[in-house]
Structure formats: structure tokens, C-alpha cells
Amino acid sequence: MTEPGREVIRIRGLNKRFGSTHAVIDVDLDIRRGEVLALMGANGAGKSTLIKILCGVHPADSGTMEIDGEPMAFRSPLEACAAGIHTVHQIINDGVVQQLTVAENLALDEICRPEGPMLLSRTVITARAREIQAILGLDLPLGKAMSELGQAERQLVAIARALSHDPKVLILDEPTSSLSEAEAARLFALIEDLRARGVAIIYISHRMSDIRRLADRAVVMRDGRTRAEFARPLDFDGIVHAMVGHRVREGAHSAVAGGRTVVEIRDFALTPTSAPFDLDLCEGEVVVLTGLIGAGKTEFADCLFGTATPYAGSVTIDGKPLRPASPQEAIAGGVFMAHEDRGNSSLVSEFSVLHNMTLPFLRHFSKLSLVVPDQERRAATGQVSDLAIKCPSIDVPIGSLSGGNQQKVVLGRWLIQPCRLLILDEPFQGVDIGARQDIGRRLRETAAGRATLVICADLEEATEIADRIIVMRDFSVVGGHSVDGLSLDALVAEISGTGTHATFA
Amino acid sequence: MSTQSPNPATPAAAAPAGATKSAFSFKDFVIKFGLLIILAVMIIVFWRLEPAFANARNMFSILQAVSVTALLALGVTVTLAIAGFDLSIGSTAAMSLMASSYVMVILNQGTFLAVVVCLLLGVFIGFLNGVLIVKGRIPDLLATLGMMFLLLGLQLIPTGGRSIAKGMTLSDGSAATGTFTDAFLALGRYRLFDLIPLPVIIMLVAAIILWVFMERSRYGRVLYAIGGNEKATRLAGAPVERYKIAAYMISGLFASIGGILLAARVGRGDVTSGSSLLLDSVAAALIGYAVLGAKKPNVFGTAIGALFVGTLLNGLTMLNAPYYAQDFVKGLVLVFALLFTFGFASSQRR
Numbered sequence: 005m006t007e008p009g010r011e012v013i014r015i016r017g018l019n020k021r022f023g024s025t026h027a028v029i030d031v032d033l034d035i036r037r038g039e040v041l042a043l044m045g046a047n048g049a050g051k052s053t054l055i056k057i058l059c060g061v062h063p064a065d066s067g068t069m070e071i072d073g074e075p076m077a078f079r080s081p082l083e084a085c086a087a088g089i090h091t092v093h094q095i096i097n098d099g100v101v102q103q104l105t106v107a108e109n110l111a112l113d114e115i116c117r118p119e120g121p122m123l124l125s126r127t128v129i130t131a132r133a134r135e136i137q138a139i140l141g142l143d144l145p146l147g148k149a150m151s152e153l154g155q156a157e158r159q160l161v162a163i164a165r166a167l168s169h170d171p172k173v174l175i176l177d178e179p180t181s182s183l184s185e186a187e188a189a190r191l192f193a194l195i196e197d198l199r200a201r202g203v204a205i206i207y208i209s210h211r212m213s214d215i216r217r218l219a220d221r222a223v224v225m226r227d228g229r230t231r232a233e234f235a236r237p238l239d240f241d242g243i244v245h246a247m248v249g250h251r252v253r254e255g256a257h258s259a260v261a262g263g264r265t266v267v268e269i270r271d272f273a274l275t276p277t278s279a280p281f282d283l284d285l286c287e288g289e290v291v292v293l294t295g296l297i298g299a300g301k302t303e304f305a306d307c308l309f310g311t312a313t314p315y316a317g318s319v320t321i322d323g324k325p326l327r328p329a330s331p332q333e334a335i336a337g338g339v340f341m342a343h344e345d346r347g348n349s350s351l352v353s354e355f356s357v358l359h360n361m362t363l364p365f366l367r368h369f370s371k372l373s374l375v376v377p378d379q380e381r382r383a384a385t386g387q388v389s390d391l392a393i394k395c396p397s398i399d400v401p402i403g404s405l406s407g408g409n410q411q412k413v414v415l416g417r418w419l420i421q422p423c424r425l426l427i428l429d430e431p432f433q434g435v436d437i438g439a440r441q442d443i444g445r446r447l448r449e450t451a452a453g454r455a456t457l458v459i460c461a462d463l464e465e466a467t468e469i470a471d472r473i474i475v476m477r478d479f480s481v482v483g484g485h486s487v488d489g490l491s492l493d494a495l496v497a498e499i500s501g502t503g504t505h506a507t508f509a
Numbered sequence: 510m511s512t513q514s515p516n517p518a519t520p521a522a523a524a525p526a527g528a529t530k531s532a533f534s535f536k537d538f539v540i541k542f543g544l545l546i547i548l549a550v551m552i553i554v555f556w557r558l559e560p561a562f563a564n565a566r567n568m569f570s571i572l573q574a575v576s577v578t579a580l581l582a583l584g585v586t587v588t589l590a591i592a593g594f595d596l597s598i599g600s601t602a603a604m605s606l607m608a609s610s611y612v613m614v615i616l617n618q619g620t621f622l623a624v625v626v627c628l629l630l631g632v633f634i635g636f637l638n639g640v641l642i643v644k645g646r647i648p649d650l651l652a653t654l655g656m657m658f659l660l661l662g663l664q665l666i667p668t669g670g671r672s673i674a675k676g677m678t679l680s681d682g683s684a685a686t687g688t689f690t691d692a693f694l695a696l697g698r699y700r701l702f703d704l705i706p707l708p709v710i711i712m713l714v715a716a717i718i719l720w721v722f723m724e725r726s727r728y729g730r731v732l733y734a735i736g737g738n739e740k741a742t743r744l745a746g747a748p749v750e751r752y753k754i755a756a757y758m759i760s761g762l763f764a765s766i767g768g769i770l771l772a773a774r775v776g777r778g779d780v781t782s783g784s785s786l787l788l789d790s791v792a793a794a795l796i797g798y799a800v801l802g803a804k805k806p807n808v809f810g811t812a813i814g815a816l817f818v819g820t821l822l823n824g825l826t827m828l829n830a831p832y833y834a835q836d837f838v839k840g841l842v843l844v845f846a847l848l849f850t851f852g853f854a855s856s857q858r859r
Contacts, residue, residue: 366727
């Protein structure tokens with residue numbers, strides 16, 4: 005064991021590209037013994053790619069990585085493990101085998117060792133499992149099947165397994181995302197204990213409370229670069245600032261005042277414990293809903309689109325109550341929504357641009373249930389030119405388009421027919437700046453005659469398109485601002501929950 | 510990238526889907542037409558070796574032999590399109606065969622009732638499959654495998670495991686009074702212009718209707734969308750559960766039509782008649798992936814696939830190849846067809 009505070013990992017000039025996406029750009033990072041380093045950033049900021057390079061899943065394109073002064077380049081996760089870097093991934097169930105007992109899971113690496121014994125003795129496994137949990141002072145039910153355990157215990161087993169190798173560096177990816185308060189407290193105690201033993205811990209989380217409790221240092225990533233570094237005492241407003249947009253240009257356009265109220269939301273509570281809120285959305289205005297990840301933005305939209313049910317409250321559209329039980333009912337009620345993560349939740353990869361675009365509205369292009377190609381093609385072609393979608397033809401597979409153009413297809417789909425409320429969840433993820441401007445322009449051009457709600461965590465993107473920005477925190481709307489005379493500091497304070505805030509009606 | 514960039518899409522002169530590069534590529538050609546060429550070569554070779562192979566009557570015998578397989582394969586194509594599978598088609602057809610025999614021979618009823626009972630039974634079995642998969646959340650392979658076993662047993666219960674034939678002794682000692690009606694038998698045996706077998710016509714009509722349904726109607730589009738990305742299709746507002754159940758009902762319906770035609774051809778409720786149907790029709794549908802480089806379940810490909818298998822078996826039989834060679838050759842063809850579809854196609858994409 006060496007002195008604490010010494011660098012375990014030293015990264016210089018790391019780069020990684022996937023096709024046209026530059027996921028990690030010139031990253032320098034030092035990780036020291038006995039510290040908890042919080043790695044922060046919005047979705048798509050490059051955190052996961054950086055972590056995957058560290059734990060050997062992806063090779064870096066360029067740059068150097070030194071472990072204890074030795075230059076290293078991992079070709080597989082096994083090599084990273086051998087070098088003392090262990091990772092507990094966000095989805096715990098990927099890291100444990102459900103069908104096996106806790107003891108077997110703890111001793112899994114022994115069991116899987118190719119040069120290990122052919123026949124396994126239960127006593128040997130149990131003995132090894134006892135050893136492992138003794139390191140951590142845990143008391144796990146060794147004989148139980150993994151599937152009978154709660155999330156926190158599974159998490160502890162996954163961590164214990166990682167720790168059985170006496171790691172130099174432990175990477176925890178969103179470890180508390182599925183844990184209760186008490187379970188998280190147990191995990192924190194363990195992490196503090198590990199820190200005291202000199203393990204370097206990289207902690208990835210969106211939860212400010214976790215960071216507050218644990219982090220010695222925070223590094224914020226944005227657009228593939230490390231943007232800022234914070235040492236204790238951590239400046240939380242500064243962290244949020246660095247995460248969601250320090251390049252915000254105020255007053256890019258002036259706010260359009262909303263017309264007739266379309267959507268009235270009253271006494272709306274997403275969960276039993278969240279504060280109820282009211283919200284009005286008007287014709288012609290583009291409202292951006294912002295807030296940190298986990299603030300409840302998507303959950304709110306899901307309630308409007310029929311894929312989730314609110315705990316309490318009412319929603320009306322043009323005075324008529326809206327309580328969709330499915331996307332089908334929501335669409336029939338005039339609510340259209342383009343979801344986050346277009347690859348998984350919007351696009352059919354085998355389909356052409358044309359077929360992806362018209363999927364929800366085939367009824368409108370059909371006679372006697374048969375699709376009329378002319379009408380369908382005319383509608384899609386119109387969207388292609390309105391949105392300046394770059395594609396050789398509307399018949400090419402959607403996968404051959406760039407991310408930005410794919411996103412335009414998703415937006416074009418929902419602009420084919422008029423609606424009363426259009427919801428876009430993170431429409432700018434993985435979208436280049438040119439396409440982003442096209443999307444924003446088209447969104448504002450078409451905004452008359454409907455209410456528009458855009459979910460967007462990035463404030464730079466938000467101010468580009470919004471007439472009004474509303475802030476969500478802890479599953480409730482905590483503030484609203486017109487983009488005219490927008491005070492960024494007040495906004496950031498509301499997002500991170502450090503400032504005083506007025507209730508919003 | 511500027512917002513005023515000219516839009517290069519010219520849909521009026523659009524190339525067919527997938528043909529983004531006009532440059533001729535031998536590999537693309539093979540992937541697209543390989544299977545059709547092999548089929549043509551096969552027919553020519555059989556004809557040269559055995560001239561009787563190519564006369565019109567034999568050609569239609571081949572078609573008649575494949576019509577039942579093709580009907581089942583068409584049904585399974587719909588379930589494949591939603592990324593599901595229906596293993597119960599063979600036993601649904603067998604069930605339909607036994608049920609039509611039972612209705613006519615033992616219950617002494619007419620043609621119409623026999624046919625209607627079979628079709629309803631087929632649709633109901635498909636409905637049960639769909640509900641088990643959608644509401645019961647049983648994986649498609651397992652649900653339809655369970656249904657397959659269930660039906661294999663169920664169809665034997667009413668007759669105590671015996672085949673149904675005219676004048677058979679019933680469990681109470683009396684003889685069955687009913688008989689296969691002429692009209693029913695004609696479904697399997699009548700030849701239009703004394704040449705084209707009725708089952709071939711029924712199969713072709715069913716194939717054309719299903720082709721229009723899958724390729725030209727909005728329902729078919731949504732079924733393929735479900736197979737490609739179920740979540741996205743649901744979020745685009747389609748009632749995915751209902752579509753999935755409907756897909757299995759179509760599969761059950763087609764299988765029961767196949768069973769009726771089989772019963773009409775053999776003219777008795779033979780308990781072993783449907784045994785090879787499942788594997789032959791699944792093979793036909795999978796070979797169909799490779800036709801015209803579709804790389805997906807498709808109605809036209811399935812029909813060609815059934816024809817391919819039928820031609821191969823007929824030719825081998827005429828050349829006196831031993832029966833056990835037939836399964837081997839079928840397997841070989843299937844493996845190569847899948848290699849065409851998946852192996853070559855995926856290396857081309859990269």
C-alpha cells in the first residue's frame with residue numbers, strides 16, 4: 005500500500021470516435037487513491053464512453069492512460085480487471101447471475117477460472133464467499149438465491165464481488181438509481197469505508213444529494229470534453245452551470261406570448277410524496293421543461309401520453325378532460341409525443357424514411373385499408389423539404405441517415421397531422437448543431453395552433469427554442485420564466501435546488 | 510450544414526428500397542436472385558434427367574403437393590413478421606383434419622358445417638395462442654409449443670386415438686353412419702379444366718389476398734413495424750396487443766384451411782397425416798427470407814420457398830432417391846438459404 009492522494013490513474017489526451025460522433029475529446033483526468041471522484045454530465049456528455057475505455061470495453065483512438073505510472077491500453081474488460089480496475093454497472097442484473105445463490109455469485113470469478121477445479125465443492129465456495137464478505141464486514145444471506153434479494157443487497161453483492169479482487173479503482177455507475185434512502189445509506193457507509201482504505205472511487209450519479217454526501221472532487225463532462233473540475237467545498241450551482249450550459253446566449257429571440265390556453269393541468273402530483281402543481285400550456289408558444297435527470301420530466305410527459313398514470317390531479321385539453329390509458333388514446337385526444345432515445349422508442353430500423361415517417365397516420369393515407377402510395381409519399385416529401393432532411397431518397401433505410409436527420413424524421417412524423425399538444429422529449433440528443441437549428445426553426449414555425457412542450461435538460465438548447473422555460477425538481481414544477489430577461493443564475497439555482505424559489509402557478 | 514441547404518430528395522424518381530447504389534455488384538445479384546436461379550436450374554436438371562418431370566400434369570402435382578405446406582407457411586409468415594413464431598400450425602392443421610372428419614363421419618353433418626367448424630377452430634386456436642403470448646406473457650415459442658402438444662393429444666380424445674374412416678366402429682359398438690361428402694372431397698381432388706387442382710387455386714388466391722394484406726394494406730405495415738420495433742410501434746399509437754393476437758389468428762386460420770384441404774385429399778381422418786407439415790412449412794417460410802434479397806419474412810418468398818421444397822422433393826422422388834435423403838436435402842437447402850439471408854447480407858452491410 006502506498007500513501008493516499010497519489011495518482012492511480014493518469015489520463016492524457018484521450019479521444020474516442022464512433023462514426024461521425026466524437027464521443028470523447030482530449031480528456032485529461034487524474035484519479036487519486038482514497039478519494040471519491042464524482043463524474044458528472046448530462047446524457048450523451050461522454051461519461052459512459054470514458055468509463056468504457058477505462059474498464060476495457062472500448063479501446064481509445066488516441067491518448068495515453070497510466071496505471072500507477074505504467075502505460076496501459078486495455079483490449080478487454082479482463083485486462084482492466086487484471087490491472088485492478090473494477091466496475092459495477094448501472095444495471096445490476098447484468099453483473100449478477102439470478103439463478104445462482106449469493107455465495108456462488110460472490111465466488112463466481114473462482115468458479116469461472118479456466119484453471120480452477122472441475123468439480124465444485126459447496127464448502128469451498130461457501131468458504132470463499134465468507135472470506136469475500138468478511139473483507140467488507142457484510143452479512144449477506146449466502147444460501148439464498150440472488151433473485152430473492154432486494155436491489156440494495158444485489159448491489160452489495162456486485163460490489164463485494166468487485167472488491168474481492170482488491171481493486172485499486174472502483175467505478176460505480178449510478179449505484180443509487182434503484183435504491184431506497186435506507187439502502188443508499190448502507191451503500192454510502194461502505195463507500196466511505198473503502199475510501200478510508202485507499203481505494204480510488206469513480207462515482208457516476210445524477211443525484212445531487214449523493215454527490216453532496218460523498219464526493220471529494222467533481223469533474224463535469226459536456227459534449228465529450230471535461231468542462232470543469234470542482235474540489236471541496238463543492239460549488240453546486242457551478243456544477244449545474246457546467247453541466248447544463250455555460251454558453252447560453254440570452255435573448256436569441258424574443259418570447260411569443262401564448263394565445264388561447266390549450267392544456268390546463270391542475271393539482272397534478274406525480275407521486276404520493278411530490279408537491280402538486282398547476283400548469284397552463286397555450287397555443288403558439290414553445291414551452292421548455294427543464295431540470296436535472298431524475299427530476300420527473302419524462303414521467304410527467306408519460307402521464308400526458310398515456311404510458312403512466314399520475315398519482316393525483318386533472319388535465320384538460322380545450323376544456324375536455326384528458327386521461328389517456330394508452331398512446332393510442334392520447335393521439336386520438338390530440339397529444340403527440342416524440343420520445344427520448346429515438347433508436348429504441350421511435351424508429352423501426354428495417355423501415356425506410358417514408359415508412360418511419362407515416363407510421364402513426366397510415367389511416368389517413370389509406371382507402372379501404374390499402375395505403376395509397378401517392379398521398380403517403382406526398383406527405384413525407386413535404387416534411388423532408390420543410391425540415392431540410394438530407395437523404396438521397398425517402399426510400400432509403402432510416403439507418404443510413406445521420407443522427408440529426410433521423411431526429412428530423414421523428415419530428416416530421418408528428419408534424420404530418422395537426423395536434424393540440426406536441427411533446428418532444430430531449431429532441432437534441434445526438435443531433436449536430438445544424439440539424440438542431442433546423443429542428444428548432446421548424447418547431448417555432450409550426451407552433452401556431454397548438455401547444456408545444458419540449459423536454460430539454462441543456463439550457464443552451466432550451467433558450468434556443470423556448471418562449472417560456474419551466475423548471476422541474478423532485479417530481480414537481482418549481483418555477484417558470486419567460487426567455488425575455490431570463491436570469492440564468494435564478495434558473496440554475498432552481499434546477500439544483502440551492503436558491504430560494506417562489507411557488508409557480 | 511446550413512438551414513437553406515437544397516433538398517436532394519426526389520421521390521418521383523426514387524430507386525426501389527435498398528438500391529442506394531446503382532453500381533452492379535455480383536454479390537448483390539447473388540443475394541437477390543440466387544435462390545430463383547437455383548430453382549430454375551433445378552427444374553432444368555430434373556427435366557433433362559427425367560423428361561416426364563416437366564409435363565403439365567406433373568407440374569401441377571407438384572403444386573398440389575405443396576399447396577397445404579404453402580398455406581401453413583403463409584400463416585407462419587405473418588407471425589414471423591411480428592417477430593413471433595407459431596409452432597402449433599402443424600397440429601392445428603391436423604386438428605382441422607380430424608375435426609372435419611369427425612363432423613362428417615361421426616356426426617353425420619354436411620360439407621358447409623364441417624368447413625365452418627374447422628375454420629372457427631383454427632381462428633380460436635390462434636386467438637388462444639395470441640392471448641397466451643400477449644396477456645399470459647409466455648414467450649411465443651413456448652406458448653405455441655405447449656399448444657402444439659395440447660392439440661396433438663386433444664384431437665385424439667374424441668375417437669380414442671383411432672383414425673376416422675367411413676363405417677368405423679364407435680365406442681358404443683355401433684358403426685359410424687356418416688361419410689365424407691362428395692363436395693368436401695372435391696375440395697382436395699377436383700381439377701379445373703381437368704388439369705389445375707382446386708387446392709392450388711385456393712392456395713394461390715389465399716397467397717394473393719395475404720400478399721395484398723401484408724404489402725399493401727396499413728395493417729400489414731403495422732405488423733412489420735411491430736416485428737421491427739414493438740415499443741416504437743406502440744408509442745406511434747398502434748394497439749400492438751390486438752395486432753399480435755390477430756397475427757396468430759391469421760396463422761391459425763391458414764393452418765385450418767390447410768388441414769381441410771389435406772382431409773379432402775386423403776379422404777379419412779388419418780391421425781398421422783399432418784406430422785411433417787410443421788417442419789416443411791417453417792422451412793418454406795425461412796427459405797422465403799432469401800428470395801429477392803428480402804431478408805425478412807414475406808409472402809412472395811414464402812410461396813417460392815414452398816415451391817422450392819416441393820420441386821426438390823418431387824424431383825428426387827422421380828429420380829428414385831431414397832426417402833431418407835429427402836429430409837437431408839431439405840435441411841441442406843434451408844441452411845444455405847439462411848446463409849444467403851443472414852451470413853452474406855450482414856457482411857455486406859458493414
